[in-house]
Amino acid sequence: MNRFESIKEYFRQVSLGARNVHFFRAGSVPKLTKTFTSLEKKILVVAITALVVTSAFLISQSYVSVTEVVPDFGGKYVEGLVGQPRFINPTLSPANKVDQDISRIVFSGLIKFNADQQLVPDLAAEMPQISEDQKQYIIKLREDIVWHDGQQFTADDVLFTIKLIQDPQYQSPTRLNWNKVEVQKIDNFSIVIILKEPSAPFLTNLTQGILPKHIWESVEPANFALTKFNLQPVGTGPFVVTNIAKSDEGEIRSITLSSFENYKDGKPYLDEIVFKFYETYDDAIAAYHGRDIMGLGFIPFDKKNYVEKSSRINLHYLNLPQYQALFFNKSxxxxxxxxxxxxxxxxxxxxxxIINAIYFGKAQSSRGPIPPGYIGYNPGVEESHLYNIENAKALLSASEFIKVDGTKVLKKGDVDLEFTLTTNNFPPNVAVAELLKKQWEKIGFQINLEVLTIGELEQDKLRPREYQSLLFIENVGADPDPFPFWHSTQRQDPGLNLAIFGSREADALLEEARTNADPAYRDQRYKRFQEILVDDMPAIFVANSLFIYGINDKIQGVELNNIVNQSERFLDIDKWYLNTKRAIK
Incomplete structure (x- = not known):
């Protein structure tokens, strides 16, 4: 057998997986290669290299075929928010979107919405057992949940939170959700909630975040909004607040949250979430382009094009059950x-x-207080008040507002056709208010525009109802129940009837609708209620806009479609991930 036949036989035995290769025992290859010519050596090297590469390729292909890419732990996500956190506390956070966002990650409710907008258990072990008369809700709690400080979560925490919200001394914005409600402890992990009357939308109230009794029970009502626990929260959510960075002036620059090892649904994939805070949306967008942040908590419509220039951002256009409306305070x-x-x-x-100039087509005309797709939606309710300049002029003339020589503003005797339009400094509200001013002044109105921060608006205008007209966005939640926004009992603070609307017939319809779970029954009453509302015109509904959320495409596991409010974009944040690995299928 010559040496080429020997080499051939060697590779054949190797390919067959032979345990003993007889032709080339230890030391034989070096002796053989001494007799090789330079060309033969090169051929041998190429052959061996080809064998190694082919073997490696086959092994890798085999590995890939039996494994799959799965999320892995680690990494940090950084998001920019406009505004300042004040109350990372679910009983106070609804008044501030920044607070609402962070509270959503730190705290949990008894139940929650999933990605399909279905209610599912959260702190509860199962969905509530509801009595036939729909007045009693028996809720069994999970027994394996601990607070961020290691203390056991129990029924006492639920009772404490609900009773705190009900106490007017704590001034919780969610207090009206818990009127005429009694909560009782059955045992350490079971409670019963008793309603004085059935309430079709009540179930969604159980998404309310729960506070730890052992942390908050020593805080007096007078100190509730001042205590350090509002910025050093202890919750049961997937992430824990671990660091707050402040400027020399005391403003919060960033908040760092770390994954909670003992989270009830398993440790989150991300190690950290960092929120950085900015004064303006321009500042936040500049930070994104400068790679200081990976996501933008909200993108104004007029800034969308600047963000789209980045090829690494995913823009999510999310439907919210809300409307932008103009509320009149006739008094x-x-x-x-x-x-x-x-x-x-x-x-x-x-x-x-408005939709094209302000929202770039990413909105719908709003015709009433119930958004499209919800029980009672009636797109034709305002057909008699569609855009008609000539008819608008005729109506003003019928009320004896006439043009006086030398003035653009119509008058009725000594009274000018003038009023003040108030709104907050949320960019879509400011832009729409400015355009409304322009449209109305074309037919003889004098509009005085007043733009305030959300804090100024709440304190100086909303609570005392000190405004003539108000442009504002209201989120109606998962159930379209108009009661909190339009019943006459809600005309004063902390009620949400911003138009100070009152009607006995409307009140009766709203009361009947919320105490009956039959969709057809509720639909009929809501539609009649809207007819009454449009006839009186205490408010004008302008638009239903989309919420634009931008996030770097490195972040995976983000599945968003329709959400109840903007903080619900974090409903599955424990499943977001940056890192991956291969695992056996």
Whole structure:
């Protein structure tokens, strides 16, 4: 056998997996290669290299075929928010979107919405057992849940939170959700909630975040909004607040949250989440382009194009159950007390211009207090008040507002056709208010625009109801129940009836609808209620806009479609991930 036949036989035995290769025992290859020519050596090297590469390729292909890419632990996500956190406390956070976002990650409710907008258990072990008369909710709690400080979560925490919310001394914005409700402890991990009357939308109230009794029970009502626990929260959520960085002036620059090892649904994939805070949306967008952050908590429509320039951002256009509306406080303006004037305002709004100029087509015209797709939605309810400039002018003329030589503003005797439009400094509200001012002044109105921070608006205008007209966005939640926003009992703070609307018939319809779970029954009453509302015109509904959320495409596991409110974008944040690995299928 010559040496080439020997080499051939060697590779054949190797390929067959032979344990003993007889032709080349230890030391034989070096002796053989001494007799090789330079060309033969090169051929041998190529052959061996080809064998190694082929073997490696086959092994890797075999590995890939039996494994799959799965999420792995580690990594940090950084998001930019506009504003400042004040209360990382679910009983106070609804008043501030920044607080709401962080509270959603730190705290848990008895139940929660999943990605399909279905209610599922959270702190509860199962969905509540509801009595036939729909007045009793028996809730069994999970027994394996601990707070971030290691203390056991029990029924006492639930009772404490609900009773705290019900106490007016604590001034919780969610207090009205728990009126006429009694909560009792059955045992350490079971409670019963008793309603004085059935409430179709009540189930969604159980998404309320729960506070730890052992932390908060020593805090007096007078100190509730001042205590350090509002920025050093202890919750049961997937992430724990571990660091707060402040500027020399005391403003919070960033908050770091670390994954909770003992989270009830398993340790989150991300190690950390960092929220950085900015004064303006321009600052936040600049930070994104500068790679200081990986996500933008909200992107104004007029800034969308600047963000889209980045090829590494995923923009999520999310539907929210909310509307942007103009609310009239008729008692503060004789002009707005005239129904013809309110009708004229409604008929001189060019919604198409607003949607295209402000929302870049990413919105729908709003026609009433119930968003599309919800029980009671009636798209034709405002058909009689669609855009009609000539009819709007005729209505003003019928109320004896006429043009006086040398002035653009119409007058009725000594009274100018004038009022103040108040809004907060949220960019879509400011932009729409400015465009409404422009549209209305074309037909003889004088509009005085007043733009305030959300804090100023709440304290100085909303609570005392000190405004003539108000442009604001209201989120109706998962159930479209208009009661909190339009029943006459909600006209004063902390009620949400911003139009100070009152009608006995409307009140009766709302009361009947919320005490009956039959969708057809509720639908009929909601539609009649909207007819009454449009006839009186205490408010004008402008638009239903989308919520734009931008996040770097390195972050995976983000599945978003429709959400109840903007903080619900974090509903599955424990499943978001940056790192991956291969695992056996």
């Amino acid at each position: 503060k303006s004789p002009v707005l007390n005239d129904k013809n004037v309110r009708y004229a305002l409604a008929q001189s709004i060019d919604r198409e211009e």
